Amino acid sequence: MIQTIYVMWLRQLKRYWRSKSRLIGSIGQPLLFLVAFGFGFSPVFEKAGGVDYMQFLVPGIVAMTILFTSMFTGIEVVWDRRFGFLKETLVAPISRTDIMIGRTLGGATISVIQGLVVLLLAFLIGFRPVSWFSILPAVFFMFLLSIFLTGFGTAIASRIDDMQAFPMIMNLLIMPMFFLSGALFPIDGLPSFIKLLVLVNPLSYGVDGLRATLTGVMSFTLPLDLTVLAGLSILVNLVGAWLFSRIEI
């Protein structure tokens, strides 16, 4: 069982590491957001209340990186189905749950790596965490968020066999999740109906957890962030494993 999970995980990391364009491409977008928004809005925020916007923004952009990478990991299932490799795993004498766990862990590991790369780049342009030790709990949050989102993406992908439809459906989910998560702006002063959307958005808790650990600023509490993310991770992966076990080719 551990072996199955391990090879599934290893396969994804190998594929990731060998695809340099994917590596670069998926970091380009967060970097653009970081630079454009960070430098663009910093003066405004400074005038408004002396907040260092770059400090505020970086955890949000790290969460965004994880959001995109994790959700799109699901496309590997669609690819594997399209290019036939899925069959190889489905006729093997292994449990579907192990396949799902291996895939989720693989995708989550890649997401965390991507998130760390973006965090590293943020350090280079001046971001400073409250303390260097806060990186560790931040990585833990990144991992938890990745597990949730990868499981989510994979679960959706197990029901889709259309290569063109998958990115569209993903964007439909990803964009509102990103913009209504407090990644770009503080959620405290929002109109109540938007605030409600933010509160039901799981990503908000990931952003909040990351911001809390990295900068000490938070809108919710750490235990709440943790509970929501852990609960959803378990739920989404259980549903995913069930959907995965029902795949017929």
Add this chain to the structure above:
Amino acid sequence: MIKVMNLTKNFNGFTAVDDISFNVGEGEIFAFLGPNGAGKSTTIKMLTTLLKPSSGKLMVNGFNPLTQQDDARRSFGIVFQDQSIDEELTAYENMEFHGVLYGVEKETRTERIKQLMEMVGLWSRRDDYVKYYSGGMKRRLEIARGLIHHPRILFLDEPTLGLDPQTRNNIWEHILELNADDGMTIFFTTHYMAEAEEVADRVAIIDHGQIITSGTVEEIRSSTSTSSLEDAFLQLTGRSIREENATSMDRMRLRRGVRR
């Protein structure tokens, strides 16, 4: 080795496999023939646990693919009609991946991978990415991969499709060797009637989801009073060309990811 009793598969009202029954004995080479869309691949998918039958009974190496999935899965190796290797990995990595999934111990695995890759003549190219392999090389790799866990049955769904005669002969040589040396049961489909004529101990012809005849090549030829299996096949299944993807039902089935 393989027992199929009253097997039926419906897809939203369309009957792809309609109440078929047949047996394949141990060590037999069994050819499963039929025009496009006759239900060959659907049957193989049910035998190999990829699809659930609508009704009927199945036995693979004494195991029920529905209730004893993993035992059944360990019993067979399969080469699918369309490719099923990871092109972003090297050939060796694909082999290794398969060995681990089937729980073959490291030492045995390393040994078998080497032996099998030498058998299909790919050992010297083991560290190449599969995306740089030719169609024939991929096929050979898939056959080698399907044998790592020493299956008792080998399913081959059109194993020689699109290959040149040299590669085709080469692949059949390997398969016949496995059959002769280890008594491995071979279940295959093909559109090359000459191929079936040459290697198969027994043949079943399926059309519109039903088995229309089965027996040795000799028996089929004499019962249709034809001189070749191809003539017998055409006589039994007619000359009209099957329009595989033309109807809305087919499009729907394709969308559901059910390919034949």
